[in-house]
Amino acid sequence: MASVIIRFGLLANILSVFQVTHALTLNVSTTGGNASSPILYGLLFEDVYHSGDGGLYAELVQNRAFQGTTINLDSNNHVEGPFQNLDYWHSSGPEVTLTLDNQQPSLSDALPYHMRVDVASGSGSDNNNTGFWNEGFWGMNITTATRYAANFYLRGDYEGDIVCAFWSNTTNSMLGNTTFTGISQTDSDGWKLYQQTFTPFASGPDEKNTFHLTFDGTAVAGSNLRFNMISVFQQTWKNGNNGLRMDLAEAMNDIGGKYLRMPGGNNLEGQSSPYRWKWNETIGSIIDRPGFPGTWGYYNTNGLGLLEMMQWCIDMGLETILGVWGGYYLDHEVVAEADLQPYIDDVLNELEFLLGPENSTYGSLRASLGYPDPFTIKYVEIGNEDFFDSSNSYINYRFSMFSDAIKAAYPDMIIISSIWSGYFTDPVLPNGTVQDLHDYFSASDMVSKFNGYDNADRNYPVLVGEYAAIYDDEHTNPNQLDNPTLQSATSEAVYILGLERNSDLVVGFSHGALIKSLHDEPDNVAMMKHSPTEIVLSMSYYVAKLFATNYGSQTVPVTADTGYGPLYWSVMKNESETYFVKIVNYDGVDSTPVMVNIPGKSNEAKLITLTAPDMYSSNLPGNTTSIWTETTNKKLRGGKIVGARNDW
Known part of the structure; x- marks a missing residue:
């Protein structure tokens, strides 16, 4: 089973790409056809x-503004509130208590709740253990290859430094940190935004990483600080804002x-x-x-x-x-x-x-x-x-x-x-x-x-x-x-051929x-699945990419000497007379050639195939089994056979 795209420049003569039960000849017309949608894929x-x-x-922080996480439904499938909570947040140190609070003034009308961080009287001054931390979305991707932007809003009476840091749960070691220095404010000052960008000094060995925020426990002992919109962004695609x-x-x-x-x-x-x-x-x-x-x-x-x-x-x-x-x-x-x-x-x-x-x-x-x-x-x-x-x-x-x-x-x-x-x-x-x-x-x-x-x-x-x-x-x-x-995925490829036609x-x-x-x-x-540190590109992803990156502006009529199945096909071309012959082998066997004829064209083509070891092959985390091969400027001569392996 395989998907194949034969991309012809200014053209091709005879090409065999498949193992099938019966010989198949595709005669591609150089005239006719219909204009294709320019946004087909x-x-x-x-x-x-x-x-x-x-x-x-x-965003790496989960529940960054205490808006809530899990949604509950009643017996009639109606959404049930309240939603606000402290899910995925944890205190650092036995003398620190985290409480969901809505004491005014709020940060904004949209975010009426915040997290109050109480520190018991007589608390020590261990900055590495006075504060709180967040789990992220099943961990975080921490690497020295990218920048990170840490932000938080603070309300409370506090003078001192606040440290934001990444930690690896696997090695129990810090991976990187940034220090907000010279903080000086009181309750009457209201909410203030603090933001800095930094690069970790070590990469996490896996996704089991967390984000910690710590401060001077002695400065807050017997009192509290209030936090909201605690956010950490990894460097974004094209460095887009909020991207x-x-x-x-x-x-x-x-x-x-x-x-x-x-x-x-x-x-x-x-x-x-x-x-x-x-x-x-x-x-x-x-x-x-x-x-x-x-x-x-x-x-x-x-x-x-x-x-x-x-x-x-x-x-x-x-x-x-x-x-x-x-x-x-x-x-x-x-x-x-x-x-x-x-x-x-x-x-x-x-x-x-x-x-x-x-x-x-x-x-x-x-x-x-x-x-x-x-x-x-x-x-x-x-x-x-x-x-x-x-x-x-x-x-x-x-x-x-x-x-x-x-x-x-x-x-x-x-x-x-x-x-x-x-x-x-x-x-x-x-x-x-x-x-x-x-x-x-x-x-x-x-x-x-x-x-x-x-x-x-x-x-x-x-x-x-x-x-x-x-x-x-x-x-x-x-x-x-x-x-x-x-x-x-190959069945989807057959379906897509029908849409192209x-x-x-x-x-x-x-x-x-x-x-x-x-x-x-x-x-x-899914086409793509992800963890904090990995993405898995599925067979469906590669089929979609194969088709979307090889498309024309109009359909091209094709006649064949046999009906569809196990081979299915469509042909498109663009304004520069590049032809895209797409063939899908769904449940094919044997090794009889397929011939593609485009009258009056030269003997040169690009052949792309997508296949895998067997029909149930699937791309999984750490294991990609799909096989995408490309042959550029394939020289073809009348009667020459180019084989493409087929495993079932």
Whole structure:
């Protein structure tokens, strides 16, 4: 089983790349075909299984502002508070007590709680043992290769130094520290921000590292200090402010995607009222972001907010597909038609914030936050997976009310529906409305969808906002995969070929699981999984990268002397007449050649193959078994056979 891309320059004659049951000849036309979507290959992001907080968002401290961590639901799946707590914080020394407190003045309206650190009377002056420490998100990545920025807000009567340090739990030794000197303040001074950047003098041997903050115990004995927004950022990708974890961002950029669908997903909708993703609570200073109880079992800081995601799009050259809340919560609560207008107004305010001139109400707010020029957004999706709304409110009024208001303000905006047009009877989707479909299948079902869009209504373009092969075919379904295998990833490759062949209809597609934490969700497929010190790039990641980095601007007709299976194929070309012949071998055997003919072209090509030892091979922490080979400027002559190993 393997995925293969044959990339032809100004061209090629005859090439054999596979082991299959029957000989196959592909005759590639040099004329005809359809223009392909320029954003065909994309990315989906929502904060799911610590893909944002504790993942792509480069903050190392967990529960940095005591907003809370675990989310509880009642018997009706409604979110239960309160949320604030001191999870992941620990005192240093027997004479130190940590207490969650809301004594005024608060740091901000968004962050009413803080941590009070009491030191018993008669406490000693051991700076290394008077204070507190944080576990991080299952540890921290501490290395001498990057800088770190430590920040905290302090309120209290204190004169002296405060030391921030990283420690290894494995070696019980300090890895690096920075000292805040000359601190002098009283309670009447209120909250003060302290921030410094430093580089550790030693790297942690593993991820079992913690962050400690210590002070002069004798100066505080019998009293207390109050702390809030205790933050440590590892150096970010492109040195972005409040930005992205470097290794995850780099791996994501390497995929070669052309759009970012954000901010999700189920996390956009929210579990229950009033807890949903609210754009205006994700902008500005991080002390003004209250966060909200996310839909995946933990509290979201919204540190990775709307502007951070827009900067992400800029830095990676991605088109933005903006999801807006459509009046529906995951517990099936729906906003009534008579009550919907304020939420429509909120979407229009968000769009003005992103697209409005600098002198508009919300455009000026954007400018005050460092973005005087409007962004460019062509696509807005209303809601997410609204086919779960059994009341049919999306069909009856929600979609049209949001869509009409957006189009009135932005006539050229491309509107995306979160349900397929086949659900609509009266009213119908306006022609040209993009419909977002989510395809989660077993490996064999994924392959069966190869021609699923061949006869789709061309009046309704398709965004496959989420796809993934999540079940194997060896066991009785449902048997969800822990990680993508060669079998499941190759089935996704077959599916993608079908989307490429219909890329005049398909606007774009993105894998349904971009990033997940190895600690939070180890038993669930994802393109990338991470720990504090490691990322695992799955078979699905390499398939997506292989396809996204080898694409053309139009489809190319192909005729063959046999039908599809076990080989599947598609051909694209770009403006410079480079042809991309993509072939997937799904469950193939034997060793009979495949011939590719492109009339009138030269005998030179680049061959790329992706394979693995067997159908159940899977990339795991510390063990990458996928095999990606590239052969540049392959000289071909009529009848020459180039073999590609196939193991099943």
